[in-house]
Amino acid sequence: xxxxxxxQCRKRLSKAFEVEADLRIPLDRAPVTVxxxxxxxxKTTLLRMLAGLERPDAGSIVxxxxxxxxxxxxxxxxxxxxxxxxxxxDYALFPHLxxxxxxxxxxxxxxxxxxxxxxxxxxxxxxxxxxxxxxQQQRVALARALAAAPALLLLDEPLSALDAATRSRTxxxxxxxxxxxxxxxxxxxxxxxxxVALGDWMAVMVDGRxxxxxxxxxxxxxxxxxxxxxxxxxxxxxxxxxxxxESGLLLLRVxxxxxxxxxxxxxxxxxGPVFACIRAEDVAITREMHQxxxxxxxxxxxxxxxxxxxxxxxxxxxxxxxxxxxxxxxSAGELGLREGERVSAVVKATAVHLAAHTxx
Amino acid sequence: xxxxxxxxxxxxxxxxxxxxxxxxxPIAYWLTFSPRRWKFLVEALVAxxxxxxxxxxxxxxxxxxxxxxxxxxxxxxxTGGMLPFSFQGLLVASVLYSFPFTVQPVxxxxxxxxxxxxxxxWCLGVSRAATxxxxxxxxxxPGIATGxxxxxxHTLGEFGVVLMVGGNIAGVTRTVSISIYxxxxxxxxxxxxxxxxxLLCVSFSVLALTYALGRRVWTVWPIN
Numbered sequence: 001x002x003x004x005x006x007x008q009c010r011k012r013l014s015k016a017f018e019v020e021a022d023l024r025i026p027l028d029r030a031p032v033t034v035x036x037x038x039x040x041x042x043k044t045t046l047l048r049m050l051a052g053l054e055r056p057d058a059g060s061i062v063x064x065x066x067x068x069x070x071x072x073x074x075x076x077x078x079x080x081x082x083x084x085x086x087x088x089x090d091y092a093l094f095p096h097l098x099x100x101x102x103x104x105x106x107x108x109x110x111x112x113x114x115x116x117x118x119x120x121x122x123x124x125x126x127x128x129x130x131x132x133x134x135x136q137q138q139r140v141a142l143a144r145a146l147a148a149a150p151a152l153l154l155l156d157e158p159l160s161a162l163d164a165a166t167r168s169r170t171x172x173x174x175x176x177x178x179x180x181x182x183x184x185x186x187x188x189x190x191x192x193x194x195x196v197a198l199g200d201w202m203a204v205m206v207d208g209r210x211x212x213x214x215x216x217x218x219x220x221x222x223x224x225x226x227x228x229x230x231x232x233x234x235x236x237x238x239x240x241x242x243x244x245x246e247s248g249l250l251l252l253r254v255x256x257x258x259x260x261x262x263x264x265x266x267x268x269x270x271x272g273p274v275f276a277c278i279r280a281e282d283v284a285i286t287r288e289m290h291q292x293x294x295x296x297x298x299x300x301x302x303x304x305x306x307x308x309x310x311x312x313x314x315x316x317x318x319x320x321x322x323x324x325x326x327x328x329x330x331s332a333g334e335l336g337l338r339e340g341e342r343v344s345a346v347v348k349a350t351a352v353h354l355a356a357h358t359x360x
Numbered sequence: 361x362x363x364x365x366x367x368x369x370x371x372x373x374x375x376x377x378x379x380x381x382x383x384x385x386p387i388a389y390w391l392t393f394s395p396r397r398w399k400f401l402v403e404a405l406v407a408x409x410x411x412x413x414x415x416x417x418x419x420x421x422x423x424x425x426x427x428x429x430x431x432x433x434x435x436x437x438x439t440g441g442m443l444p445f446s447f448q449g450l451l452v453a454s455v456l457y458s459f460p461f462t463v464q465p466v467x468x469x470x471x472x473x474x475x476x477x478x479x480x481x482w483c484l485g486v487s488r489a490a491t492x493x494x495x496x497x498x499x500x501x502p503g504i505a506t507g508x509x510x511x512x513x514h515t516l517g518e519f520g521v522v523l524m525v526g527g528n529i530a531g532v533t534r535t536v537s538i539s540i541y542x543x544x545x546x547x548x549x550x551x552x553x554x555x556x557x558x559l560l561c562v563s564f565s566v567l568a569l570t571y572a573l574g575r576r577v578w579t580v581w582p583i584n
Contacts, residue, residue, distance in 0.1 A: 053479050079482040086483040092476040096498045105494075106484035148484045 002065050003028040005152070005184075009049055009059025009069065013042070019208040021046045025201060027064070027184040032175060034199030034216065035188045038231050042208040043188045047154050050186070051086045052079035063152060085145030085183070087155040091137045093129035099140050100125035107147035115143040119177070134162045135170055139177075146181050153178065153185040159194060171197040192233045196220070204228045225355045226275050235280040235324040237355075241273055249349060252276055259320020263297040265352035275355045282351035283325035285315060285335060286344050297347045299323065306337050313337075317345055361554040364531055365539035372447070372535060373515035376454040377462075380511050383455070384462035385504070389492060391463065392470040407460045414457065418524025421453050425525070445527045450535075453525040454515045461514045462507040469503020470496055502573045509573075513566040517559060 005025040012018045019042035025033050035043050048054035049069070050061060058071040063084075068077045079086075093102050099121055104112030116122050119139045124132055129140065138158060145153060158174060159167045175198050178185045187198050195202060196216060203213035204223075212224040223229035229237050243262070244251035250267045253260055254276060265276065301319035308314075313332035315325040323345055327335075337343070391403060409417060425443035426432045435443050443449035473496050481491040497504070519537040526533030528542060536559055543552035 051479075051483055053483070079479070080485045080487060082483075083485060084483060086480065088476050088480060090476070092474065092480040094477060094480075094495060105481070106486050144484065 004062075004064070005050075005186075006060075006062045007046070007050060009056035009061060009071070011045060011049060011054065011056045013045065013208075017042075017208060019045045019049075021049075021205070021208075021210050023203055023210050023213065025184075025186070025203070025213070030199075030201030031184060032178050032199050033184070033186045033201040033203065034195040035186055035203050035205060036192070036195045036199075036219075036232065037190060037205035039190055041205045041231075043190075043205050044156055046205065047086075047156055047186065047188050050152075051084045051154050052077060052082045053086070083149070083151045085148060085150030085153045087138075087141050087145055087153070087158050089157045090161050091129075091141035093137055093140055093144070095129055098126050098128060099132065102129065102140055103143045103147050105144060105147075107149075111149075112143075112147050115147050119143045133166075135166050138162070138170070138174075142174075142177060146183065150183055153181070153183050155185060155187045157188055157190070159189070159191075168193075174198065192220075195232075204231060206231055220279070222353050223277055223355060226277075229275070229277045229353075229355055234277045234353075235326075236276075236278040236283070238276045238278070238321060238323075239273070240276045240354075242271065250354075252352075254321060256319070256321020258318065261299050261319055261321075263299070263347065263352060264349045265354060266350055268354060270354045277353045277355055278323075278347055278351060280314065280324045280326035282347060283323060284346040285317075285325050285327055285331075285337070286346055287335060288344065297349060297352070299345045299347070301343065301345055303337050303339055303341045303343060305339060306332055308332075317343070319345060361558060362534075362536070362539040362543075362551065365534050365536050366555070366558065368447075368531065368534065369516050369536040372450055372454055373512045375451055376458055376515045377508050377512045379451070379455050380458060380462040381504070381508055384459070384466055384507060384511075385497075388463050388466040388470055389496070392467050406463050409457045410460050414518065414520025415524055417457060418453065418521040421449075421456070421521070421525050425449055425452070444525060445529060445533060447526075447532060450522060450526045450533055453521045454518065457518060457521045458511040458514045461510040465503045465506040465510065466500065469500035469506075472503070473499045505573055506570050509566055509570050513563055517563060 003026065005023070005027060007021055007023040010018065010020045021042070023046070035046065037043050045054060049056050052068065055076060056069060056071065059069070060067065060071065061069040067075055068082050069075060094105065097105065100112065100116060103116055103121070116125055119142070121136070121139060121143060124136060129137055132140070159170055162170060171194060189195055189198070199216045201213065202216040202219045204211050204219060206227045211228045212219055220232055223232055223234055226237060238254045240252040240254045242250055243253045245267060248267050249264050252263050252265060254263055263276065299319040301317040301323065304316040304318050306313055306315050308329055311329055312326050313329045315327060315332065315337060317323045317325060325345060387406065391399060422444055423429060424431050425435070427436055427442060432443060441448070443452060477495055478491055481495050482488070486494070517537055519541070522533065522535050523538060528534050528538050534542070536555060540552050540555050543555070
């Protein structure tokens, strides 16, 4: 497994906060890695340590079998020798240079010219950075970084400086450009839609630690613990107790302030008190009240509110505990969901993920 | 008007400005970017001529340059001449006396350059020295110009240090301000008035130019 980025390092930022990152990215399988986490979780610090802009207190960083940092050997390659292109949140274009001069700042004119063409910047070549739009600035910054032939690209919240409309348009364009460049990338974001749109691999950082990493779908679908679940935005995190175990399935008692229900899920070896995590997309709503199949969890409840979110509708249910469902606006209309109505929520056993209760 | 003295002062001020630009930029860079804890001591040392009476500075310089001091002896050995009461001696004194006038505006300009731009340059594989030349200096040009103009103007008008170190030798060490003092002592008010007016006009023009460059003259030390 040579094609890896392995980062195990520590840096104390204040008395109360320490970044202690243990990150391993299989670069061959993950062209774009998303470093995801809430604001202030230490993502940017980790990215700066990878770039060589911030010195870890201890640990090591190894990129494709080359040591970039090794606290034990007092080895600390300067940013110039790591060849890690860094995209700053506000792009940090040189204000006294034109677009073309920015892109050719550390590259032969020919390389820079090709990139200007490829990124659709040829017409802006003579403009100063402050005269072009945010989206264009982003492309210039990316072109400038790629012109220097980096071994790794590090992007710090690359879309946050753009307005909302441009941002959603740019997401896919950015992913396309990153894939086309052939340079493995690490993108810092706190936006879950961005994470899904951009990443192949995902590492979730909470309170200075990498809590989970893996393919994006896996991390979203199976958060490792409650804090990961909360930060990746699993809407339903229910307090539950294991009350039975049979033929590969667990029977849970989910209890809330106004009642309790039993649901089944796949036995993954948990014991004791747990959190049952269910993504809102995995909760279906039906008006049929009778039992259909034993493998399906059917929870009786009342509609508390229906809020349209574009093509989707977020339905808040009261099943004795709050449960959020995300259905298409169309099916919400067909069901004629109104406040106070009795419905059933159906959740597949495989859509219920357990996270250990401890340490939350 | 004492054109000889004016010409001497202009030569002295120009030489001082050139030397200070060469010395001041690296020192300002070090003061701005060094992580050393004790750099406040160097900051204080550089700023000292702002508060120290010129006669005190002149006195110490005279002692240091004298033929009996190691420095003066070394200079005599190398050049066969003496620093006190010479143009070279005045130059050394002026450089020290105008140091903060170059270093402070330049350091403030350096500190005002967005650090991310430097980091962006480093990450593109460009060395620290090249980054200084290609990013920091071009973006600090107004501050560097301010430093040069202030040093020039300050040297043009200095009196105490010059008198202590250089004395009053026509064509060698008699600068504009000494010439004015000399005229007043000799009750030659007409000559004093003409030279004074000349100096006033030059000083005002220089300050106006500095403000026109968009910088404050009395910048505080950069915070970093």
